[in-house]
Amino acid sequence: MYPILFYGVPEGCSFGSIVALEWSGLPYQLCRIDMPDVVSSEAYRRINPVAETPSLRTADGRQVHQSIAILQHIGAQSPGSGLVPPQGTPGFDHFNEVLAFLNTDFFESFSPLWYAMEHCLEGSEQRTLTTMGRHKVRKVHADLERMLGARPWLAGGQRTAADAYFMGIARWNDFHQVLDRRDFPALHDLHERLKAEPAVHFAHAVEHGEAARSGGAFLGHVALHDVLEGTTAPS
Numbered sequence: 001m002y003p004i005l006f007y008g009v010p011e012g013c014s015f016g017s018i019v020a021l022e023w024s025g026l027p028y029q030l031c032r033i034d035m036p037d038v039v040s041s042e043a044y045r046r047i048n049p050v051a052e053t054p055s056l057r058t059a060d061g062r063q064v065h066q067s068i069a070i071l072q073h074i075g076a077q078s079p080g081s082g083l084v085p086p087q088g089t090p091g092f093d094h095f096n097e098v099l100a101f102l103n104t105d106f107f108e109s110f111s112p113l114w115y116a117m118e119h120c121l122e123g124s125e126q127r128t129l130t131t132m133g134r135h136k137v138r139k140v141h142a143d144l145e146r147m148l149g150a151r152p153w154l155a156g157g158q159r160t161a162a163d164a165y166f167m168g169i170a171r172w173n174d175f176h177q178v179l180d181r182r183d184f185p186a187l188h189d190l191h192e193r194l195k196a197e198p199a200v201h202f203a204h205a206v207e208h209g210e211a212a213r214s215g216g217a218f219l220g221h222v223a224l225h226d227v228l229e230g231t232t233a234p235s
Helices: 015-024 068-077 090-109 111-118 121-149 161-170 172-176 184-194 198-207 224-229
Strands: 004-009 027-034 054-057 063-065 217-221
Touching: 004 015, 004 198, 015 068, 015 161, 015 198, 027 172, 027 224, 054 068, 054 090, 068 090, 068 161, 090 111, 090 121, 090 161, 090 172, 121 184, 121 198, 121 217, 161 172, 161 184
Parallel strands: 004 027, 027 217
Antiparallel strands: 004 054, 054 063
16 A cells, blocks of 8 residues: 545645655655545545645555645655654754744735635725735745745755745745746745756646656556545556
């Protein structure tokens, strides 16, 4: 039995977990969950009762929800990958600080923009949410630029699961066109280096249903129905 990541499309934050799995070298499968229809279905609630992605079914059959928990699990299962620094070290503390900021402030800054778009708001309500969202997105980019400083990667001298998660959220700016990332030189440089990573190319292709070449140990897709019925032969 292999881990199965349930990832949401389109533009889900699950993107970072796919990148992390590619970097980990662990064998894994993927299950595609369309949003909002499938993710809110009673079938998917059997996987995740709160109807969110990503979710991870572990190799021993447990279910892990929430990106932070999933990324920590992947790191723990692949200690040689460096995705998560050793527990109890200063690097581990800093990694968790960065990942928590990404999962709260950075993620949430885009929420007003997504809400306004998904609910087809117009007039003053739309303008208020858009103005709020644009302000929040610029602020968190400035904060993250200061946090990154002269480090090559978000948590220090090597890439970690925090960088994978960052890429999944940072691309939302390309969708909403809030800012020019070049106004934040350190973040822009990080983004461009991550953009060139084969694992990022793979995750993008997977999301868009394109031919995807794994550099990790990807074993194929499985259907939600087959997971629920206990038959998970990859396609």
